[in-house]
Amino acid sequence: MQAIELLTTRSSMPRLIEPGPSPAQFELLQRAAARAPDHMALMPYRFVVYTGAARQRLGAIYRGAAEAKGLSEDACLQASQLPLRAPMVIACLMDYSTNEKVPRDEQFASAACATLLMQQAAFAQNLGAIWRTGWFAEDTQVLRELGGKSDDAIVGFLYVGTPAVPTPIKPEKAIAEKFSDG
Incomplete structure (x- = not known):
């Protein structure tokens, strides 16, 4: 896949099946993440991989x-099954470090860029991926269980696998109106 095509046709793939990324494919996801913008070379991210x-x-x-939120038994059971929707789930965290030159928002943006680069690297290798958030990404208990500190944050969960069907490419958005001359 050519770079411009990859960038201009990115669409999430929610229907993922086995196989997940091979070791070589996963290494390319890691290498892509390492290319995220990273002021002061802090590497303000950490990834927990579940396969x-x-x-x-x-x-x-x-x-x-x-359960801690008091959801119904059905909702709790459904929550426990969510990670089974893909052969690989990567929990993507901002690993915050205090730095007077790199504010928290910039560190979160770097972690988000690393996550997007992994998703794009998956697509470039004919894998499917979807970046999920939801309330799990905002939950302090989930953050703690993933090994995050109180000032860290969950950027999202990247689900990766083989597309079950061809990835539906969404229509282009009218983006020009979001740009203006200075």
């Missing part, structure tokens, strides 16, 4: 958060 049976551990984290 195979480990996805059930992530499901248990989701379930625990749902």
Whole structure:
């Protein structure tokens, strides 16, 4: 896939099946993440990778958060099954470090860019991926269970696998109106 095509046709793929990324494909995801903008070379991100049976551990984290929130048994069960929707789930965290030259928002943006670059690298290798957030990404208990500190943040969960169907490419957006002369 050519770079311009990759950038201008990016669409999430929610229907993912086995196989997940091979070790070589996963290495390319990692290498892509390392190219994110990174002022002062802080690498303000950390990734927790769940594959195979480990996805059930992530499901248990989701379930625990749902139970703590007082959700119904059905909702708690559904939460525990969410990570099984892809062969690989990457929990993407901003690993914040105090730095007077690099504000918190910039560090979050760097972690978000690293996540997007992994998603794009997946697409470039004919894999499918979807970046999910939802309330799990805002939950302090989930953050703690992922090993995050109180000033860290969950950027999202990148689900990666083989597309179950061809990736639907969404129509282009009218972006020109979002630009103006200075």
